[in-house]
Amino acid sequence: xxxxxxxxxxxxxxxxxxxxxxxxxxxxxxxxxxxxxxxxxxxxxxxxxxxxxxxxxxxxxxxxxxxxxxxxxxxxxxxxxxxxxxxxxxxxxxxxxxxxxxxxxxxxxxxxxxxxxxxxxxxxxxxxxxxxxxxxxxxxxxxxxxxxxxxxxxxxxxxxxxxxxxxxxxxxxxxxxxxxxxxxxxxxxxxxxxxxxxxxxxxxxxxxxxxxxxxxxxxxxxxxxxxxxxxxxxxxxxxxxxxxxxxxxxxxxxxxxxxxxxxxxxxxxxxxxxxxxxxxxxxxxxxxxxxxxxxxxxxxxxxxxxxxxxxxxxxxxxxxxxxxxxxxxxxxxxxxxxxxxxxxxxxxxxxxxxxxxxxxxxxxxxxxxxxxxxxxxxxxxxxxxxxxxxxxxxxxxxxxxxxxxxxxxxxxxxxxxxxxxxxxxxxxxxxxxxxxxxxxxxxxxxxxxxxxxxxxxxxxxxxxxxxxxxxxxxxxxxxxxxxxxxxxxxxxxxxxxxxxxxxxxxxxxxxxxxxxxxxxxxxxxxxxxxxxxxxxxxxxxxxxxxxxxxxxxxxxxxxxxxxxxxxxxxxxxxxx
Numbered sequence: 001x002x003x004x005x006x007x008x009x010x011x012x013x014x015x016x017x018x019x020x021x022x023x024x025x026x027x028x029x030x031x032x033x034x035x036x037x038x039x040x041x042x043x044x045x046x047x048x049x050x051x052x053x054x055x056x057x058x059x060x061x062x063x064x065x066x067x068x069x070x071x072x073x074x075x076x077x078x079x080x081x082x083x084x085x086x087x088x089x090x091x092x093x094x095x096x097x098x099x100x101x102x103x104x105x106x107x108x109x110x111x112x113x114x115x116x117x118x119x120x121x122x123x124x125x126x127x128x129x130x131x132x133x134x135x136x137x138x139x140x141x142x143x144x145x146x147x148x149x150x151x152x153x154x155x156x157x158x159x160x161x162x163x164x165x166x167x168x169x170x171x172x173x174x175x176x177x178x179x180x181x182x183x184x185x186x187x188x189x190x191x192x193x194x195x196x197x198x199x200x201x202x203x204x205x206x207x208x209x210x211x212x213x214x215x216x217x218x219x220x221x222x223x224x225x226x227x228x229x230x231x232x233x234x235x236x237x238x239x240x241x242x243x244x245x246x247x248x249x250x251x252x253x254x255x256x257x258x259x260x261x262x263x264x265x266x267x268x269x270x271x272x273x274x275x276x277x278x279x280x281x282x283x284x285x286x287x288x289x290x291x292x293x294x295x296x297x298x299x300x301x302x303x304x305x306x307x308x309x310x311x312x313x314x315x316x317x318x319x320x321x322x323x324x325x326x327x328x329x330x331x332x333x334x335x336x337x338x339x340x341x342x343x344x345x346x347x348x349x350x351x352x353x354x355x356x357x358x359x360x361x362x363x364x365x366x367x368x369x370x371x372x373x374x375x376x377x378x379x380x381x382x383x384x385x386x387x388x389x390x391x392x393x394x395x396x397x398x399x400x401x402x403x404x405x406x407x408x409x410x411x412x413x414x415x416x417x418x419x420x421x422x423x424x425x426x427x428x429x430x431x432x433x434x435x436x437x438x439x440x441x442x443x444x445x446x447x448x449x450x451x452x453x454x455x456x457x458x459x460x461x462x463x464x465x466x467x468x469x470x471x472x473x474x475x476x477x478x479x480x481x482x483x484x485x486x487x488x489x490x491x492x493x494x495x496x497x498x499x500x501x502x503x504x505x506x507x508x509x510x511x512x513x514x515x516x517x518x519x520x521x522x523x524x525x526x527x528x529x530x531x532x533x534x535x536x537x538x539x540x541x542x543x544x545x546x547x548x549x550x551x552x553x554x555x556x557x558x559x560x561x562x563x564x565x566x567x568x569x570x571x572x573x574x575x576x
Contacts, residue, residue: 136171
């Protein structure tokens with residue numbers, strides 16, 4: 001229905017009045033301010049046009065130099081090559097060779113590998129040995145009866161039944177925690193196999209991505225990035241330098257002003273800023289010549305840690321019928337008894353045999369299972385390494401300008417959680433992610449070098465808390481077993497009677513049902529691939545068939561031909 005004319009006139013008049021008042025209120029400022037505002041708007045518009053016309057990215061990919069061709073360096077190279085970056089790895093050894101023992105990959109590392117590259121993940125799985133789907137845990141080093149029995153872990157009836165075995169102290173919830181996140185299970189892969197896979201995958205993208213006999217000597221910041229001086233006297237320029245050159249890092253020595261590489265402190269307790277952990281480790285490898293009849297839990301146990309007064313002893317299935325062992329002892333640094341192939345050294349059969357005899361004395365009164373392991377090992381297969389640790393770098397950045405540290409170069413870890421290589425792989429993924437966030441399509445480098453610097457700082461901030469937590473947990477595991485574990489108390493014998501024996505007995509339920517579940521849930525909570533549904537179970541089922549056949553073949557061969565020796569170093573020392 002139409003409105004009366006007087007009403008419409010009043011309505012229109014009120015609206016016009018409001019508009020006029022609004023304009024008056026908006027323009028109450030003095031005229032000179034209007035001129036200044038107009039000038040500012042014009043200047044801003046010109047600046048915006050200039051920025052739009054200026055290129056944000058260079059017409060080439062980000063150029064990356066990686067110091068070191070270990071697990072961290074090669075994984076970083078592959079991750080960055082997949083992102084479109086121009087990557088070159090500078091490795092000091094003259095050539096790669098098939099040398100090496102196993103490296104453990106936990107569920108978090110396997111998830112990260114899958115997030116980096118599907119092909120890499122599939123090939124790793126083809127060469128993998130799962131340990132986390134079998135019993136892994138702590139065993140009483142004095143009460144184990146010598147039969148490698150798989151007795152119950154948490155059966156309180158042993159307190160009232162002397163005939164019930166109580167040699168298994170607790171089991172780690174590796175499988176349960178992996179299933180919670182739907183991730184692949186913990187296991188091991190031989191370093192030579194991993195090395196060949198990584199090299200091959202990188203060469204598919206850039207055939208000449210690696211330079212051997214070209215170790216990093218020093219570096220110098222430049223206006224556009226970094227100039228890297230190589231040990232052969234040549235130099236190269238790059239947008240960034242990634243220090244992935246291990247615990248005795250040349251890049252870290254310069255960045256943190258630590259002095260010469262491997263420089264020892266006056267008291268002999270610290271080397272290049274890394275304090276001696278207080279522990280030396282002896283290691284060896286063998287194949288049970290009697291197969292599962294001699295080594296009864298080979299197919300049912302992934303790894304076990306024998307505990308006793310002041311020391312511990314570890315055995316692990318590492319695939320193809322092989323068992324690797326470690327003996328952790330609290331000794332002063334420099335108590336050298338055997339060679340270390342990581343340092344270009346090895347043990348003679350005579351040296352190794354003396355070490356085995358010494359270890360048997362160290363474990364006098366312990367289970368016959370440990371004696372069997374030691375007696376089955378060739379002397380030339382024995383090695384020793386002093387373990388150096390490093391406090392978490394929480395207060396210093398891992399980056400300086402266009403240079404950044406990853407892996408053991410900035411957060412070396414004690415081996416007890418098997419997270420050293422895992423954390424290096426996480427570094428590779430996160431560093432690539434931080435750089436991709438500031439690079440252009442196909443990995444194009446930013447024009448502004450400060451953008452790259454900020455990306456490296458972002459990576460450092462993101463990784464510090466988790467790497468520090470994992471490092472502290474790894475160190476705590478050693479200190480806990482050596483200093484606060486003993487043979488647990490039992491009402492049926494006097495093998496564990498001191499204060500630590502009662503403490504070890506008392507906190508067993510706390511460790512089994514609270515501490516270790518939380519620890520492994522925390523470790524596996526980093527899984528950039530996301531859950532994988534039923535894939536982990538299918539992979540493990542297919543592996544079991546291969547594993548049994550390969551082990552039986554190795555047992556038969558060892559029974560007829562005896563032991564063979566495999567050196568546990570990653571890279572062979574080669575003449576240049």
